[in-house]
Amino acid sequence: MLGDAPAAAVLPAADMARATAFYTEKLGLKVVHAASEGTLFGAGGGTMVFVYEYGKTKAEHTVAVFRVSDLKATMESLKANGIVFEDYDLPGLKTVDGVAASESGNGAWFKDSEGNILSIIDM
Numbered sequence: 001m002l003g004d005a006p007a008a009a010v011l012p013a014a015d016m017a018r019a020t021a022f023y024t025e026k027l028g029l030k031v032v033h034a035a036s037e038g039t040l041f042g043a044g045g046g047t048m049v050f051v052y053e054y055g056k057t058k059a060e061h062t063v064a065v066f067r068v069s070d071l072k073a074t075m076e077s078l079k080a081n082g083i084v085f086e087d088y089d090l091p092g093l094k095t096v097d098g099v100a101a102s103e104s105g106n107g108a109w110f111k112d113s114e115g116n117i118l119s120i121i122d123m
Contacts, residue, residue, distance in 0.1 A: 006046040009064035012054035013114045019051050022113035026081045051114075062109065062119045071099065071106050071122040078120075083110050086117075 013019035020039055023029045029041035029049065038052030049064060057063070068074040075085065075098065085098030086109045093100055098108045105123035112118055 006048065008040070008048040008050050010050045010052070011063055011112070011114070011116045012057050013051050014053070014056045015114070016051070016053045018113045023049065023051065026078070026083060026113075057114060057116050059116065062117050064116070065107075065119045065121055068120050068122055071108060071120060074120055075099075075108055078110070085110050 011019075016039065020031070020034075023039075023041050024031065029043055031039055032042040032048065033040040038050055041049045041051065043049060043066065079085070085095075087095045087098060088100070088109070089095075095108070100107050105121050107119050107121040109117055109119045
């Protein structure tokens, strides 16, 4: 039923101007549509991120994942834009220099301007 439908992450923001600057300037996403209810950003393959003004997130988990072909190169580009990667030492998840390695691929996590946890992976 939904196997061919593009999906979108829906994320809260306490400050829309700050969030818009983050997603466009730091991550390089394009504004597809901006309205009073929120802003829709286009990502690769028809996927999207919708950000709406609501307040600070309370989520302590990953809320959006971007699949990339070269994790290390993407991390370096994001670091050059001021992105700081998180380190974790949890049961089942340990990062080394910001990267968690697994059988299915590698991943790295960072927070957006609003505290939402985002990830990049190279599956």
